[in-house]
Amino acid sequence: MAKSDQPKQHRYIPQLVQQLEQRKIDRRAFLRNVTLLGMSSAAAYGLAGRILGENLVDPALAQEGTPKMGGILKVAMDIQKMEDPATYSWTQMSNQTRHVAEYLTITGPDNLTRPLLAESWEASDDLKTWTFKLRQGVLWHNGEELTAEHVVWNIERWLDPALASSNASLSTCSAMVEGTDQKTMIKGAVEAVDKHTVRFNLSKPVLSVPEDLYNYPAAILHPSFKPPFSDNPMGTGPYTLTEMVVGDKCILKRVTETTDGKPFKYWGGDVYLDEIHYYNFDTDNQLTAFASGEVDTIYQFSIEQYELAAGLEGEIQEIQTAQTACFRMHVAKPPFDNLKVRQAIAKAVDLTVFNDLVFQGRGQTGENHHVAPVHPEYFALPPLARDVEAAKALLTEAGHADGLEITIDIGNTDGPWHQTAAEIMRDQLQEAGIKLNINVIPASKYWEIWTETPFGATAWTHRALGTMVLSLAYRTGVAWNETGYSNPEFEKALDAAEAVLDVEQRKAKMELVEKILQDDAIMLLPLWRPVFTIVSPKVKGHQIHPTQYHQWTKVWLEEA
């Protein structure tokens, strides 16, 4: 299902076309699946448009007016160290790198994953063999051409335990390792078939390979790379780093010639901005920097600042995401080792109030399982009802007839709203005879204990597919399993869902996955939060991304 030359199509694509024709799936599900199976997004939008009789244009190609060349886009964001892109721990770091070093794929604001350095991909029917065809003529800043060997070097590097790249935890990478510690790469798990073809031979079916390859530490680097990236900023992107001071500024300039002085032509066509200037402002101060006219856009503003933002001259951009705080209980630590206690806590909390009270109704209500309505395979379970009497009964059965006192660790790792949500829970739990103490600690301290604390609130970022975070966080023994959860029935159900391409069938399979998580009551997941930014009217072509990734190769300035 290569897109440019359309050599062959995945056998499932005609079925998807039929399902869309019969309106059995919606446009979004269709687009997601055909692009996942390798059809180009432009072709997918065109095909969906023809079937539905609408004029659909791929947002990635849609243009706002006639772009003007030139100008400097100024952005307020935390400027962080750029050591090694494969070990980045913050989205901001990746944004500083994103226009210099590129990815094999790109997930857009519409949550669809498209080819980037890869031109197309093919998945085998069992989803264990994935073949990526690389775009030809992609140049590194030193004038060399990007090859499959370069890509293989990167992937092998991510799997080196000594590097400590969080990419190793991706479903794709975890299907490439073996051994007792699951850290030894399976020989031939990734191979360069020819100069422009990379093949993944996975030990189990993985649905999310294209999405995984846009994980923020998955930027493709040149094999000559030596950290820090800020000293060796070589990539295939249209910009290079010309000045970088942590906590101050990060200046990107368009590449016009290679490091050996020859003309550099970016493979992706015209790029409009001459320069992108990131200036250091922490989250609390970014909006006021925008208000002063110091910057054209910002990384984000918080819900508390919404009113101020609404009064400014600029376009507020807002998007629903799968970003959340998981108020999770550790199933091996008392009193949460008792299922009835966990269920009592879940029963005593009314999830419907959080979105209004904490996010002014701008987010989406959670359902105590880690799949969001924005995920394609989200299955809407019946709404959870608060039942204080049932909670009390469960507590009595658990041997806490006289009430229960518990403590939650709050690190506010995604802002003070974690604490606000915990305070709402405290008030609600009180009515069921549960006294909740809130232990507020610094964010850095929370990250020291996040997998160990009996009860804590952990921020989880947006991922394009619902199955991705479930594999990362709720399978037995995985590094990020912060709940100590281990349920073979759940894993079997998740395996079944992850092996299905048909979104409707996968949705049906997710019903059981979500239900098991809900019944086991390992978390309170009160809401899915939106993200906000603001953009000056002179900036055109800017779209907010649910993971706050900056994708600005087609952004331009009206007053360039």
Add this chain to the structure above:
Amino acid sequence: MLGLILRRLVQMALIMVVASFILFVIFDTPAFKKKIAIAELGGFAVSALSEEDYQNWLEQKGLNVPFFQRYANWIGNITTGDFGKSFEKNTAVGPLLLDRLKNTGILAFWVFALMIPISLVLGVLAGMKEGSAQDRTISFISVFTTSIPEIATAIILTVIFALGLGWLPAKSAMTQGFDWRQLVLPVLTLVTYDFGYVARMTRASMAEVMTSQYIRTAVLKGIPYRQVIMKHALRNALIAPFTVIVLQLNWLLSGVVVVEVFFQYDGFGKLLLEAALFGDVYVVQAATLVAVIVAVLSQIISDIGYTLLNPRIRFS
């Protein structure tokens, strides 16, 4: 006097050794090393590391060197002007610190340039006629402005002059190089907070001097009032405020974190806060040494100034 200065300098060296040693002990604990790892790699990545991988990471960063050796190396390097490398900012600590000190120096200069004349004039005017309407008005304003925390003053000034009237920039990050307009709000905030304190001290000192016998005698002798104030009262009345003003140097160096962070002004206080939150041990160490030097030097200046203003005072 020379003996006094020498004694103070020896004290300073001792304080620096003790302070740096204590900080090194604190930052050498496994908890702090973990904190640096989390700050660098992120909580998610660190929890995926095996013990062996973690030890390798410590070795890469030079954090698994035994404590005394690391401390000795650090002291040795300082004597050659090398303050180490910042973990967070990936740059040499010496130049980083110098740059931030320069910025705080610019801020402090303008705060002093405005605050000293305003507070002394107001303090003297209030103290000259204790209990008068003039005194009460000045005292009220002084107490009022000083009792508002800097963060509140900063917000009020920003809302009025930056967001409301649009006369001044709301932030002082100097993204396009030095811009005096961006310095106005932080300077105003600090002056507003601080002048009242010094003015109150000056007023109290002035009021006390004005009730002394020699001033009364001078007035009764018929010396013009202006001359009594300028020639006889002022010099004695300035001794106490002088000490207070010199001690404001310490406050301006590390006590203005709130203002620097609020306005995103890249000064010494902001650097210290960022380093402390990150666990950036070499930056915290170097900043502490500078803070000690400034504290002791300001004390020496204050002592010397004391003896010059009042020859009766002798330190032995």
